[in-house]
Amino acid sequence: MGTLGPVTALSTRYDVDRAWDIDVYEDHGGYQNVRAALDSTPDDMIQMIKDSGLRGRGGAGFPTGLKWSFIAQDTGKPVYLVVNADESEPGTFKDRPLMERDPHSLVEGIIVSCLAIQSEMAYIYARGEFGLVSRRLRHAIEQAYERGYLGADVFGSGKRVDITLHRGAAAYICGEETALLDSLEGRRGQPRLRPPFPATHGLYGCPTTVNNVETVTAAGYIVGQGPEWFNQYGTEKSAGPKLMCISGEVKRPGNYEFALGTPVSEMIAAAGGMLDDRELKFFFPGGSSTPILTAEHADIPYTFEAMTEADSLLGTGALMVHSDKTSVVETVYRYVKFYEHESCGKCTPCREGGYWTAQVYERILDGRGRAEDLDLLADISNNIFGRSFCALGDALTSPVLSSLEHFRDEYEYLLRSAGRLPDHMQSVRTATANEYLERNDLATAGV
Ligand SMILES: Cc1cc2nc3c(=O)[nH]c(=O)nc-3n(C[C@H](O)[C@H](O)[C@H](O)COP(=O)(O)O)c2cc1C
Ligand code: SF4
Structure with missing residues (x-):
């Protein structure tokens, strides 16, 4: 069992002025994780992700290391990393600040993830309405190319990693990974029949992994600083820090970061408590797709397993809180x-x-x-x-x-x-x- 409660891990540079600029990012420890990754083999990196216990942060919570080990290698086709930055689930706004305030941490996470899965090409599929996100990401990608951190010779290693930013056109379904792939290919965004799965037949029919922004960013830290860095936070089965967005009838709705395993009631208290000191009636633990829980569940730990036991889901980390005044x-x-x-x-x-x-x-x-x-x-x-x-x-x-x-x-x-x-x-x-x-x-x- 690691630390519980509020933490500053993935949000470490949120309060740093101009952290979106490469110089400021590097002054605050940026691009050290990728340097460490260059000393590791792809298999070692995937093992580190498995050892960390990282589970996907996009909603389904699938173990990331396992997902990466399914990616078909040696097919003669390119392998693609697709970063899901569509973030359209009602109540979910936890990826947006990361990309606006600390876009290089995603770029760095992408480089590390590409080295781990042996991919030379990554796409970021960003929600169409994300204007500032797109500007900040584009700027960060350009700066990383200028320094030789992206392109044909990443950090002088002889390895290639390219990133293309693609903006969606405001459809929630394009966050579903196979609809996203169709949309990225220029088709109408509708889910694909599975199998085959993206790990063997994804973007343009090539082996692909689709991962959430937070998952990819966390992967960068895990490879750079070791699985212990990650599982110093959280519980044995639900490891790591979690970017959270708390909304609804609380005094200070907004972005927070907690170790998984922190009780929901503590998260609500950290958001200032209930608006007007009203009575908690019900909450969505992880976005509008997750079954509603009630005041009786307020003390359960925010873990994948506790949410499942309570017949709900952890989802995206979007805690939506409602009082007795709400129908x-x-x-x-x-x-x-x-x-x-x-x-x-x-x-x-x-x-x-x-x-x-x-x-x-x-x-x-x-x-x-x-x-x-x-x-x-x-x-x-x-x-x-x-x-x-x-x-x-x-x-x-x-x-x-x-x-x-x-x-x-x-x-x-x-x-x-x-x-x-x-x-x-x-x-x-x-x-x-x-x-x-x-x-x-x-x-x-x-x-
Ligand atoms: C309707 C729908 C919308 C989704 N929207 C998103 C999204 O905006 N961002 C995201 O990361 N995952 C979204 N997902 C989940 C993705 O299909 C996929 O599971 C996820 O990107 C995998 O990344 P992860 O393993 O890192 O969590 C959505 C799923 C569905 C069914
Ligand atoms: S594929 Fe079916 S379930 Fe999925 S969004 Fe379309 S109509 Fe709904």
């Missing part, structure tokens, strides 16, 4: 609308099921709900879950099924009251953004 049904409806809108339409359960789920929520909230609607919602979700082509379909069902499980009485209240919320709750349905901010005092909380 869980309205909140879930908003996410259902998001998933309905973002469904790529390729498969029937998600395309049709999302639409029907939204219709049922609308009639419950408009006072036209029927007694059988709650079973109907569960039935639609159970026909989407596990039957959709990609995980977006499953994600749509997470808030629906978990809220029905924990807050069925609130749905029943709405059926009885013809859609009127209990008096102590504030509706967010009809409020304009400004009214909502005002009502929730968020404007004065510096949001």
